[in-house]
Amino acid sequence: MIISKLQLETELLSKHIKPTAMRILVLEFLKAQSQAVNLSDIEGGFGQSDRVTLYRTLKTFEQKGVIHKISTGTGVKYALCDSRCSEDSHRDTHVHFICNQCKKTICLTQVHIPEIEIPSGFQLQEYEVLARGICGVCSTK
Amino acid sequence: MIISKLQLETELLSKHIKPTAMRILVLEFLKAQSQAVNLSDIEGGFGQSDRVTLYRTLKTFEQKGVIHKISTGTGVKYALCDSRCSEDSHRDTHVHFICNQCKKTICLTQVHIPEIEIPSGFQLQEYEVLARGICGVCSTK
DNA sequence: GTTCTTGCAAAATATTTGCAAGACG
DNA sequence: CGTCTTGCAAATATTTTGCAAGAAC
Numbered sequence: 001m002i003i004s005k006l007q008l009e010t011e012l013l014s015k016h017i018k019p020t021a022m023r024i025l026v027l028e029f030l031k032a033q034s035q036a037v038n039l040s041d042i043e044g045g046f047g048q049s050d051r052v053t054l055y056r057t058l059k060t061f062e063q064k065g066v067i068h069k070i071s072t073g074t075g076v077k078y079a080l081c082d083s084r085c086s087e088d089s090h091r092d093t094h095v096h097f098i099c100n101q102c103k104k105t106i107c108l109t110q111v112h113i114p115e116i117e118i119p120s121g122f123q124l125q126e127y128e129v130l131a132r133g134i135c136g137v138c139s140t141k
Numbered sequence: 142m143i144i145s146k147l148q149l150e151t152e153l154l155s156k157h158i159k160p161t162a163m164r165i166l167v168l169e170f171l172k173a174q175s176q177a178v179n180l181s182d183i184e185g186g187f188g189q190s191d192r193v194t195l196y197r198t199l200k201t202f203e204q205k206g207v208i209h210k211i212s213t214g215t216g217v218k219y220a221l222c223d224s225r226c227s228e229d230s231h232r233d234t235h236v237h238f239i240c241n242q243c244k245k246t247i248c249l250t251q252v253h254i255p256e257i258e259i260p261s262g263f264q265l266q267e268y269e270v271l272a273r274g275i276c277g278v279c280s281t282k
Numbered sequence: 283g284t285t286c287t288t289g290c291a292a293a294a295t296a297t298t299t300g301c302a303a304g305a306c307g
Numbered sequence: 308c309g310t311c312t313t314g315c316a317a318a319t320a321t322t323t324t325g326c327a328a329g330a331a332c
Binding site for chain 2: 073095125129130132
Binding site: 018020022023050052053056057 | 311312313314315
């Protein structure tokens with residue numbers, strides 16, 4: 001699926017982000033991924049790019065609800081949010097599956113997460129599930 | 142609750158770890174905590190201590206099933222495992238509650254986590270839940 | 283004495299900050 | 308012009324590795 005530059009710009013604007021060249025490139029790259037990626041992956045996705053700018057772009061994206069950060073235990077990864085996420089409402093209540101073999105991190109947004117009960121006194125705001133195991137590709141090898 | 146040095150030694154031995162002075166100190170410190178701690182917390186818990194030795198101690202503890210690492214999104218923390226954990230069977234399937242206000246990370250081992258269903262092809266080995274919100278102490282302030 | 287552990291130095295990696303130049307309205 | 312973004316340099320933080328001295332059995 002090819003997404004036009006205009007579409008990407010519109011999407012950024014809808015999340016109140018000024019659509020600069022760099023931001024469009026990063027968003028385009030992220031949209032092409034089927035898994036969560038780390039900084040080096042994104043860096044390698046372009047010819048030239050400054051690490052610092054990437055960090056800042058990703059921070060902006062995270063704050064505005066474009067992406068969410070995943071702490072995999074072996075480094076931080078980034079993945080696109082649900083389109084309904086925004087600066088005010090940033091919910092990524094879904095399963096992140098980490099393959100213990102190929103180390104891929106995949107957002108399983110379609111998996112239903114049951115409500116969890118927490119002790120009284122605690123106020124739950126959001127939660128995510130980190131699942132580890134062997135992914136579909138690795139288990140057939 | 143005060144735990145004798147002998148008890149700590151016995152516990153380390155039962156997990157196949159040679160009980161050195163440093164390891165006993167670290168284990169004792171961890172047992173005194175009601176929340177997950179980071180490297181600096183542990184470092185500050187003793188008078189003298191070398192960061193590298195701590196890293197190695199924690200790595201050993203993690204491999205042998207004494208502690209588990211928690212990636213909180215703002216740094217790594219460590220907490221004691223269930224006593225049934227060992228090098229071979231290392232399951233920390235429970236809720237980690239991160240207070241968005243005081244930033245404390247607490248293991249809610251008593252909370253029941255329902256089974257989750259993952260797509261066919263994926264082999265689930267273990268999972269953990271990261272819950273964020275306001276902890277009991279902060280919500281009464 | 284052999285093996286494992288520790289401490290120090292240094293390297294490698296990850297992330298943040300300050301600042302000046304450039305882009306854009 | 309004023310504001311926001313970018314790129315570079317540098318600072319800071321985090322984690323790992325190599326190696327030699329020391330402790331334990």
